[in-house]
Amino acid sequence: xxxxxxxxxxxxxxxxxxxxxxxxxxxxxxxxxxxxxxxxxxxxxxxxxxxxxxxxxxxxxxxxxxxxxxxxxxxxxxxxxxxxxxxxxxxxxxxxxxxxxxxxxxxxxxxxxxxxxxxxxxxxxxxxxxxxxxxxxxxxxxxxxxxxxxxxxxxxxxxxxxxxxxxxxxxxxxxxxxxxxxxxxxxxxxxxxxx
Amino acid sequence: xxxxxxxxxxxxxxxxxxxxxxxxxxxxxxxxxxxxxxxxxxxxxxxxxxxxxxxxxxxxxxxxxxxxxxxxxxxxxxxxxxxxxxxxxxxxxxxxxxxxxxxxxxxxxxxxxxxxxxxxxxxxxxxxxxxxxxxxxxxxxxxxxxxxxxxxxxxxxxxxxxxxxxxxxxxxxxxxxxxxxxxxxxxxxxxxxxx
Numbered sequence: 001x002x003x004x005x006x007x008x009x010x011x012x013x014x015x016x017x018x019x020x021x022x023x024x025x026x027x028x029x030x031x032x033x034x035x036x037x038x039x040x041x042x043x044x045x046x047x048x049x050x051x052x053x054x055x056x057x058x059x060x061x062x063x064x065x066x067x068x069x070x071x072x073x074x075x076x077x078x079x080x081x082x083x084x085x086x087x088x089x090x091x092x093x094x095x096x097x098x099x100x101x102x103x104x105x106x107x108x109x110x111x112x113x114x115x116x117x118x119x120x121x122x123x124x125x126x127x128x129x130x131x132x133x134x135x136x137x138x139x140x141x142x143x144x145x146x147x148x149x150x151x152x153x154x155x156x157x158x159x160x161x162x163x164x165x166x167x168x169x170x171x172x173x174x175x176x177x178x179x180x181x182x183x184x185x186x187x188x189x190x191x192x193x194x195x
Numbered sequence: 196x197x198x199x200x201x202x203x204x205x206x207x208x209x210x211x212x213x214x215x216x217x218x219x220x221x222x223x224x225x226x227x228x229x230x231x232x233x234x235x236x237x238x239x240x241x242x243x244x245x246x247x248x249x250x251x252x253x254x255x256x257x258x259x260x261x262x263x264x265x266x267x268x269x270x271x272x273x274x275x276x277x278x279x280x281x282x283x284x285x286x287x288x289x290x291x292x293x294x295x296x297x298x299x300x301x302x303x304x305x306x307x308x309x310x311x312x313x314x315x316x317x318x319x320x321x322x323x324x325x326x327x328x329x330x331x332x333x334x335x336x337x338x339x340x341x342x343x344x345x346x347x348x349x350x351x352x353x354x355x356x357x358x359x360x361x362x363x364x365x366x367x368x369x370x371x372x373x374x375x376x377x378x379x380x381x382x383x384x385x386x387x388x389x390x
Contacts, residue, residue, distance in 0.1 A: 026308035102307055109304030111366065112297055113221035122367045153382035157352075160359030160379060167358045171306065172317045184355060187348035191386045 011049050011059075014039060019060040023099045027106045030057055054110075058117070061107045064100040065124065071097075072131070081138045083158075083194055086131060087185055090162050092169045093178040101166045129159040139194070146193035154192050161188060206244050206254075209234060214255040218294045222301045225252050249305075253312070256302045259295040260319065266292075267326070276333045278353075278389055281326060282380055285357050287364045288373040296361045324354040334389070341388035349387050356383060 075085040111117035169176040306312035364371040
């Protein structure tokens with residue numbers, strides 16, 4: 001009997017090891033040698049699955065983005081008009097979401113000089129903005145927002161608040177605790193009539 | 196007569212060339228060879244002024260931070276209670292401020308794995324937060340804010356709005372024009388009673 005290798009599973013394993021490396025030691029630590037050492041496999045295997053370290057770095061970004069999408073979907077399935085839940089799904093309120101932001105901030109730096117990656121960042125940010133707009137419009141239709149709220153402006157403020165709070169919390173976690181992040185978010189939601 | 200070299204001026208020149216390199220091509224482009232080529236001087240001169248490229252990269256960050264401080268001081272000297280002006284001084288509303296944000300996002304990525312640089316980022320962000328709080332408290336003392344405004348929460352929202360809007364504008368300048376950035380900022384200021 002030949003031994004079958006589950007290539008997708010192997011790719012996922014290498015990606016997960018790479019993600020942990022990026023979170024702990026940054027994009028610069030992502031070398032074939034480091035990944036192979038962390039995975040306990042040969043460099044040849046790493047190179048077999050990923051053409052170069054940019055491709056592997058992108059896979060770690062995509063993995064973080066997928067986790068984030070799953071959290072968002074879970075909120076939307078529970079209650080599509082849960083504005084606070086939609087924001088909290090992408091705030092660094094626990095280890096998983098904090099790790100994701102470390103990957104995203106590393107990705108931003110690379111995206112500054114890659115038009116393809118900048119386009120991805122743009123799409124993701126636009127997706128967030130549209131998701132927030134959709135939710136606010138739904139709330140507005142039910143008369144749950146203050147009557148003078150401009151939905152588009154409010155979505156813009158919330159969409160900007162997310163990376164802003166994330167930057168504060170990543171670099172100053174003692175000051176920007178989950179409780180403080182939630183407090184600032186709640187204050188913004190209160191202004192538009194949500195509590 | 197011996198020829199005197201103005202070492203400070205030379206250091207500034209090399210820093211400015213490095214800053215342009217980082218803005219255009221990212222942190223990875225900052226090599227002794229690239230800087231020397233752009234400066235039209237020998238690698239020895241670059242190495243004479245900067246021990247390594249991390250030191251030079253930090254100098255480009257410090258230069259961007261200095262420009263930003265000058266813009267802020269200009270606003271404060273004109274009117275220390277100009278909340279909108281204080282925020283706009285650090286939004287990517289023109290080429291200079293956009294360039295600064297490119298340097299800062301590149302710096303963030305490096306700061307993820309450098310405790311010294313993370314501490315600098317933390318201090319700068321805290322400085323922004325305190326500056327906003329001070330301004331809002333002054334406005335509040337003059338009765339110019341809505342009476343129910345919590346100054347600390349409002350400062351937190353504005354401090355988070357800045358990097359959030361910057362991230363949108365850096366990666367999606369067509370959508371996040373200066374007019375749109377100002378519109379979202381104005382909507383936030385209107386909510387607390389400022390116009």
